[in-house]
Amino acid sequence: MKKLVVLLFVVLIIACKEKKPEILPIPEKIIYEFGYRLNDYKVINDTIKSGENFSEILTKNKVDYSKIHEIVTKTKDSFNIRSLRAGKPYTILAKNDSTQQAQVFIYRRSLIEYTIIDFKDSLITVHNGKKPITKVIKTASGIITTHLSHAIKSQGLSPDLTYKMADEVFAWAIDFSKLQKNDKFRLIYEQFYLEDTIPVGIGKIKAAYFEHNDKPFYAFNYMVDSTKKASDYYDDKANVLRRQFLKMPVKFSRISSKYNLQRRIAYYGNKIKAHKGTDYAAPIGTPIEATANGTVIESKYAGGNGNYVKI
Known part of the structure; x- marks a missing residue:
């Protein structure tokens, strides 16, 4: 009987001992974007500020002037650095070490389109791409x-x-x-x-x-x-x-004055002053298209018509 009691006591002690949880390492999530494995770089996302230029962006990201000059010279035929616009986002892929020196510059022209300048090696490349x-x-x-x-x-x-x-x-x-x-x-x-x-x-x-x-x-x-x-x-x-x-004759717009042979204007004492045309209101720079094929017989500036072409 004593042996049975001792055995039960030992079983209870073992059962009451909590099993220590096994801690497993969480695998690093591999992230690919723009054709690069981002885990290999320090990723810096920023926006081009007003008055900021390409040279200033690279300088603050630890690229020296001689390298910047080389980048600009070798990419001038495929990328115009003057095309950078304030407010546009960009991404820098920098060395993932204490220097954090920029290796790749990615200019996001739109939500879909981007330009990559890769200068991490002696061969400097420019690539235009689109996100899927x-x-x-x-x-x-x-x-x-x-x-x-x-x-x-x-x-x-x-x-x-x-x-x-x-x-x-x-x-x-x-x-x-x-x-x-x-x-x-x-x-x-x-x-x-x-x-x-x-x-x-x-x-x-x-x-x-x-x-x-x-x-x-x-x-x-x-x-x-x-x-x-x-x-x-x-x-x-x-x-x-x-x-x-x-x-x-113009892209989607509105009529500001209709064709009306019985038009009366208060300024002229409500007398009939025919309007022998249709006026369309549209923003400055809106293209005007001929509604059909024809021959231009007049093109000049004339009073109330302003600049006009008669077909």
Whole structure:
């Protein structure tokens, strides 16, 4: 009996002893970006400040003047250092040691595009690259209450959809300066994403439907030349939408003064002063396109017309 009690006591002591947890080392996460293993460098992310130049950026990152001169000289034919713009982000890959000297300069021209200047070896190289993006097919629809851009913006959609509809898809079929309340639209389009979550632009509108003045307009994007990747838009009867005449001479804008032969102006005592044209309001620098082929018969500056070309 005593032996049994002793045995139970020993078992209880062993059972009550806590087993020490085994601590396993956490493996280092390997990170690749811009074609480099970032774990091998000290990564410095910064933004170009107003008045800051390429030389100053490299100097503060421990690159001496002779090396900077060599970099500028050897890359002048492939990268213009004067193209750096204040507010643009950049990344420095520096030595992962006590010197922390810059080895690679990466200028981020946009969310997608970047330029790499690699000077860690005697061979200095310049490379332009793009971050991988994903393409998602999305749909959108809306009803015009005031104007098209408001209908797009009110749904949190990209304003690029407004310009693409007006300037690319239906430019030859619909005069977007004359849209009516309750006009409708439906779209199937490409949305590009960076890292699957950050929207970075609109691709092609794959298909569109627009109801204007109760008249339906259809557009389907079709690849007409796969070698040149050229496509065009066709209606529901397989007719190309690109016609001889554009509906508007400027990219999506608004009419500031309509054609009106019975126009009365208070300044002239409400007398009839015909307006024999249509005025479009657009930002300075907006390209003006001829609505059809023709011959230029006059090009000059003239009074109220300002600089004009007559076709």
